[in-house]
Amino acid sequence: MRFLNLFVRWFNKKFMTDFITTVGAKSFFPPALFDPRVVDDQAVMVECHEFIHKWDFWRNEMTFGIKYLFSKKFRRDAELRGYTMSMYWYWLRFGTRVEPDTYVKHFTSSEYLYMERDGAYVLKELAARQQMFIEYEDQFLVQPGAEPYRLIKNFLKIEGLLNVSG
Numbered sequence: 752m753r754f755l756n757l758f759v760r761w762f763n764k765k766f767m768t769d770f771i772t773t774v775g776a777k778s779f780f781p782p783a784l785f786d787p788r789v790v791d792d793q794a795v796m797v798e799c800h801e802f803i804h805k806w807d808f809w810r811n812e813m814t815f816g817i818k819y820l821f822s823k824k825f826r827r828d829a830e831l832r833g834y835t836m837s838m839y840w841y842w843l844r845f846g847t848r849v850e851p852d853t854y855v856k857h858f859t860s861s862e863y864l865y866m867e868r869d870g871a872y873v874l875k876e877l878a879a880r881q882q883m884f885i886e887y888e889d890q891f892l893v894q895p896g897a898e899p900y901r902l903i904k905n906f907l908k909i910e911g912l913l914n915v916s917g
């Protein structure tokens with residue numbers, strides 16, 4: 752984490768305080784952002800997003816971290832999966848859509864080291880994924896790579912956190 756911070760700090764001075772970062776299977780929650788004694792919806796949503804990265808980490812034969820750091824395309828694809836989880840979480844929890852535009856700046860800014868310059872591509876991808884889990888959830892959940900989304904849905908169901916229509 753410290754190493755990663757040194758690496759990223761030059762690009763983004765707020766890295767250690769403003770962002771929740773997953774390295775391998777561990778998430779690092781900036782203490783100012785969440786009080787660990789209070790489990791709130793926002794924290795659960797973030798943890799669900801990070802769960803996708805943990806899942807992908809264990810499925811990538813330990814090369815996930817290196818690829819994530821040094822390949823923009825890999826990082827972009829990993830974050831498309833992560834932000835799809837964020838949108839899916841809002842849908843499952845509250846039955847609300849997220850304006851995919853909300854996330855585009857994460858992809859195109861220094862925040863993740865400019866992992867995708869084409870904001871229109873990101874917008875199109877996120878919108879398509881959201882439309883798919885809303886309109887064709889059964890298909891969404893059986894796509895290759897969909898297992899962590901199924902697990903999260905099941906987790907929310909068990910915890911009684913699914914909205915009534917979910």
Ligand SMILES: [Zn+2]
Pocket residue numbers: 800801804829830833834
């Ligand atoms: Zn992420």
